[in-house]
Amino acid sequence: MALLQAEDLTLAYDGPSIVDELSLEIPAGEVTIIVGANGCGKSTLLRGLARLLKPAGGKVLLDGEDIHTRGAREVAKMLGLLPQTPTAPDGITVRELIGRGRYPHQGWFKRWSAQDEDAVERAMTLTSTVELAERAVDELSGGQRQRVWIAMALAQETELLLLDEPTTYLDVAHQLEVLDVISELNRSRGTTVVIVLHDLNLAARYADHLVALKHGKIVAAGHPSTVVTEELVKSVFGMPCRVIPDPVAGTPLVLPIGRHRVLRAESVLAANGIHRTRQPDAAIGEDTTSLLTAEELTTREPQIDTITATDTATGATPQSVEPLPVAEDSSLRRAEEISAMLAFSTRVLATEDLSANFKRVTLSGADLSHFGAGAHPLDLRIKLMIPPASAASSTAEPESVLGSDFAALRPGALLNSEDAGGWYKRWLALPTESRGDMRTYTVRALRPAGHRDNLGEHPEIDIDFVLHLQKLDGQLTGGPATVWAATAEVGDAMLVLGPNKALCDETYGGIEFRPGTAKRILLAGDETAAPAICSILESLPAGITGHALIEVPDTGDILGSSTRSGVGVQWLPRGSHPHGEMLAAAVRSIVAIPAAGAVVTGADPEDVDVDEQILWETTTESTQPFYAWLAGEASMIKEMRRYLVRNAGIDRKQVAFMGYWRRGKSEL
Amino acid sequence: MTRAQRGGTKFTALKPAPVPALEPAGAQRSGRTIGVGRVNLLLGVGILLAIALNLLTGRHPIEFSDLLAALGGQRVPGVSFMLWEDRLPQAAVGILAGAAFGASGAIFQRLLRNPLASPDVIGVGYGASAAAVAGMLFFGAQGIGLSLLAFAGALVVALVIYVIADSGKHTGARLILAGIAVAALLQGIIQYLLTRTDVRNASDALRWLTGSLSASTWERAGLLGCALVILLPLLMPAASRLRILELGDDTAAGLGLRVRGTRLGLIILGVALTAVATAVTGPLAFVSFLAGPLALRLCQGRSHLGAAALTGALLVTAATYLAGNVLPETPLPVGVVTGALGAPFLIWVLVRTNKEGT
Numbered sequence A: 001m002a003l004l005q006a007e008d009l010t011l012a013y014d015g016p017s018i019v020d021e022l023s024l025e026i027p028a029g030e031v032t033i034i035v036g037a038n039g040c041g042k043s044t045l046l047r048g049l050a051r052l053l054k055p056a057g058g059k060v061l062l063d064g065e066d067i068h069t070r071g072a073r074e075v076a077k078m079l080g081l082l083p084q085t086p087t088a089p090d091g092i093t094v095r096e097l098i099g100r101g102r103y104p105h106q107g108w109f110k111r112w113s114a115q116d117e118d119a120v121e122r123a124m125t126l127t128s129t130v131e132l133a134e135r136a137v138d139e140l141s142g143g144q145r146q147r148v149w150i151a152m153a154l155a156q157e158t159e160l161l162l163l164d165e166p167t168t169y170l171d172v173a174h175q176l177e178v179l180d181v182i183s184e185l186n187r188s189r190g191t192t193v194v195i196v197l198h199d200l201n202l203a204a205r206y207a208d209h210l211v212a213l214k215h216g217k218i219v220a221a222g223h224p225s226t227v228v229t230e231e232l233v234k235s236v237f238g239m240p241c242r243v244i245p246d247p248v249a250g251t252p253l254v255l256p257i258g259r260h261r262v263l264r265a266e267s268v269l270a271a272n273g274i275h276r277t278r279q280p281d282a283a284i285g286e287d288t289t290s291l292l293t294a295e296e297l298t299t300r301e302p303q304i305d306t307i308t309a310t311d312t313a314t315g316a317t318p319q320s321v322e323p324l325p326v327a328e329d330s331s332l333r334r335a336e337e338i339s340a341m342l343a344f345s346t347r348v349l350a351t352e353d354l355s356a357n358f359k360r361v362t363l364s365g366a367d368l369s370h371f372g373a374g375a376h377p378l379d380l381r382i383k384l385m386i387p388p389a390s391a392a393s394s395t396a397e398p399e400s401v402l403g404s405d406f407a408a409l410r411p412g413a414l415l416n417s418e419d420a421g422g423w424y425k426r427w428l429a430l431p432t433e434s435r436g437d438m439r440t441y442t443v444r445a446l447r448p449a450g451h452r453d454n455l456g457e458h459p460e461i462d463i464d465f466v467l468h469l470q471k472l473d474g475q476l477t478g479g480p481a482t483v484w485a486a487t488a489e490v491g492d493a494m495l496v497l498g499p500n501k502a503l504c505d506e507t508y509g510g511i512e513f514r515p516g517t518a519k520r521i522l523l524a525g526d527e528t529a530a531p532a533i534c535s536i537l538e539s540l541p542a543g544i545t546g547h548a549l550i551e552v553p554d555t556g557d558i559l560g561s562s563t564r565s566g567v568g569v570q571w572l573p574r575g576s577h578p579h580g581e582m583l584a585a586a587v588r589s590i591v592a593i594p595a596a597g598a599v600v601t602g603a604d605p606e607d608v609d610v611d612e613q614i615l616w617e618t619t620t621e622s623t624q625p626f627y628a629w630l631a632g633e634a635s636m637i638k639e640m641r642r643y644l645v646r647n648a649g650i651d652r653k654q655v656a657f658m659g660y661w662r663r664g665k666s667e668l
Numbered sequence B: 001m002t003r004a005q006r007g008g009t010k011f012t013a014l015k016p017a018p019v020p021a022l023e024p025a026g027a028q029r030s031g032r033t034i035g036v037g038r039v040n041l042l043l044g045v046g047i048l049l050a051i052a053l054n055l056l057t058g059r060h061p062i063e064f065s066d067l068l069a070a071l072g073g074q075r076v077p078g079v080s081f082m083l084w085e086d087r088l089p090q091a092a093v094g095i096l097a098g099a100a101f102g103a104s105g106a107i108f109q110r111l112l113r114n115p116l117a118s119p120d121v122i123g124v125g126y127g128a129s130a131a132a133v134a135g136m137l138f139f140g141a142q143g144i145g146l147s148l149l150a151f152a153g154a155l156v157v158a159l160v161i162y163v164i165a166d167s168g169k170h171t172g173a174r175l176i177l178a179g180i181a182v183a184a185l186l187q188g189i190i191q192y193l194l195t196r197t198d199v200r201n202a203s204d205a206l207r208w209l210t211g212s213l214s215a216s217t218w219e220r221a222g223l224l225g226c227a228l229v230i231l232l233p234l235l236m237p238a239a240s241r242l243r244i245l246e247l248g249d250d251t252a253a254g255l256g257l258r259v260r261g262t263r264l265g266l267i268i269l270g271v272a273l274t275a276v277a278t279a280v281t282g283p284l285a286f287v288s289f290l291a292g293p294l295a296l297r298l299c300q301g302r303s304h305l306g307a308a309a310l311t312g313a314l315l316v317t318a319a320t321y322l323a324g325n326v327l328p329e330t331p332l333p334v335g336v337v338t339g340a341l342g343a344p345f346l347i348w349v350l351v352r353t354n355k356e357g358t
Helices: A042-049 A072-078 A094-105 A114-126 A142-155 A172-189 A200-206 A230-237 A264-271 A294-299 A310-315 A366-370 A398-402 A423-429 A480-487 A527-539 A581-590 A634-647 B003-014 B022-057 B064-071 B080-111 B124-139 B143-164 B173-195 B199-210 B218-245 B249-254 B259-281 B287-298 B305-325 B334-356
Strands: A004-011 A019-026 A031-036 A057-062 A079-082 A160-164 A192-196 A209-214 A217-222 A241-245 A252-256 A332-334 A341-353 A358-364 A381-386 A414-416 A437-442 A445-447 A460-466 A470-472 A475-477 A493-499 A520-525 A545-552 A566-573 A626-633 A655-661
Touching (some): A004 A042, A019 A217, A031 A172, A031 A200, A042 A192, A079 A142, A114 A142, A114 A172, A142 A172, A172 A192, A172 A200, A209 A230, A230 A241, A341 A366, A358 A480, A381 A460, A437 A460, A460 A527, A520 A527, A527 A545, A527 A655, A566 A581, A581 A634, B022 B080, B022 B287, B080 B218, B124 B143, B218 B249, B218 B305, B287 B334
Parallel strands (some): A031 A192
Antiparallel strands (some): A209 A217, A332 A414, A341 A358, A381 A493
């Protein structure tokens, strides 16, 4: 049960109701932000939730009990409130003002105690107001003053904190300062926060749960990425706008369209009610100037939903598998019945440039109907058998290049049960020049045949490649996989080693994302982990909160990511910073080092020489409430592992560390 | 519960209690309290000095040796009677009434967050006066009866003003204006009552209205003392609630204070203090108005109801000395002196308020 919820709540100040039969659950441990136009009743709702206003109908439940049956002081010990314009008495010092937050914990005779002093000290530390302690509140800047008020509400030490427009009258830097403090508080103490905010973009950035209010009723509620759409903003604020992904935070960014000073095309579109909103996934690489009306979006046929025309797809359909002659040997059985790992013959069905450094290759083939491990690919790893550069034709049957060993691993092929394992050794035994290269990748998406977004008739998988390429003397140089991907064309063949759907489920070893019962997660990785993170995000259910941090080379590499969960996605464009620096900093700011003595920090994890061996430390199903998943360049992961385990004292059973690759080394 | 929450509780539980950084802060806190305490001590000394000055160098001065002898219980002809039956009860009433006025003024000023909002400016004092004058003239009321009448009159006026000013939401100009209008109305009523009555009665009432300690007796001092023994200890909880209330209604409610009830309680306490003092001494002009802001200055910006009460007492005792000695021919009623002191201060506050634009 939610700590705070409203049931059919109607609020009014002797007159027409301002909040009208509204029901709302405040998700525990999350930041809920209430937005809406002026006079929509958002502040009134907050006052109602805080017991300041007696409902005209319905009720507010605090911890399952009607808030008005509880005493004012009892409520004040559970729920703190910071109203819009609190007044500071003349000449009061910061410490004194913060101390007044202890009022509900003091009684007629109970005087100021060491406990109170500690609470004030903690509140000041969290809000960075320690150095302001002895200054008068009236001489502080707006942002400092607001931090002091927040500290006062913190000193109350409540599980719930309600803030009414905490950023009013502040300049933009101070607005961020205040919201960061609140965010920090939510993360470090798990305090459930409810904020009324009028800045939609900041709300989208800082909210785990966004509630849009109009005329005292909820219009939409959920994660900002699902709530903030052009239609919603138009309906709630009566303002046409464009919604684009915020290049800094990855959250939706609302660009208002007024009557003046707007490119003419935009105002014409806005006037005609045409929205630019695109369906997630479907058209990321699509020419962004092409416009879809809302009507078109809903009526388009699924097959023309995507980039590549269907005629090219049919041309790329691999030939059906020739059944091998049935041998008398009784030890021969069909490969999909005995081998958990199968070889899938596929062909490139489509390619798509997601950004300067990301390219999506869609592979398709009849074999893939046997591919899979449970419902969602998550960070499912597969092996791509990159054909050698010397191969006669890139469209030749891939299994023919590698010989019968791999042909026998295809679904439908007959396989000697003794040969089900050991393929890797046999592959290594092949001559280097003819076997090509093997690379590990994660599956970004798996669409079975008949899926709404399927391009062809067979199941297909999306693989996002990071193109770490340079052009030297007109020749593309880089890893074999990236070179293959960069030059991949529709119809090119690729042999994929992956799990057999019939024998593998969610526990398949190629999936490492195992949050168990964790409700709060951290996903962090560089661009090589981006496809896996995006895939995981898509599968996360609502109710999971936390952070996803993805470091990419450039702002242009920020990809669309959608999730139903409350996980906040942050893209970190690296620019000229060293690889991993920004990611490490972001991880540090999210998982702060507890104060000395607060937790027993872990011992230094044993050293892994990432040049010699793979840093691969994963977890089994955890029952912990927190789970972290870190992947990418090995030395970067090693550094973060050191930080999380040794400095932040996080139990290693809660974190999966995966060195996907090593700078300057290639996988074998 | 998320991990972060668990981390939070761990943090709380395991945080080492005495952090060195706390020490100076704690010292600072107690240093402040000592500061207010010292101011209160000085105020007390000031009150004693003013009384002593009045006894030794005022009109009909008493020789120091005679004073000591008389205080020591000896009968000093001409001195003992004057000391015990006139000067000391007068000083006692002055201290008690001054303290009541001072505390009442500070409560109203802080409750309504406006230095102009003292009971004598916003008409609460006039309510007490009007009721008391009516009681004196028509029923010959005295003692407790007069106190109760004054209290009833003041309370009615306070509530009327409060309702006019819309339940305290508009504590600024609107409340002050409402108070001034009510005060003018009540002054008219008082004038009317005075002109309708016998001249001798009217002159008694008139002197009472100016505010005077000259009719002080031990009986009156005792009456006032009894009332204050009940009322003054209530200043402690009142102060702790005022500290929360002055952060704004919503903030106070968020901190678990029952705003409406508390405000009503504070109004009743302030009215009671003004009423019991007014009943004994008459409205001592501007003592309520002056005491709060002066105490605030003395305590370097820290509001303290106790300091305001002591400042009120000092104001009245000092004014008593001035009233007796400023004109060589005739002693003045105390209220004239406090009024003369208060008027310029009122103008100064108005000018300053205008400048600040609040």
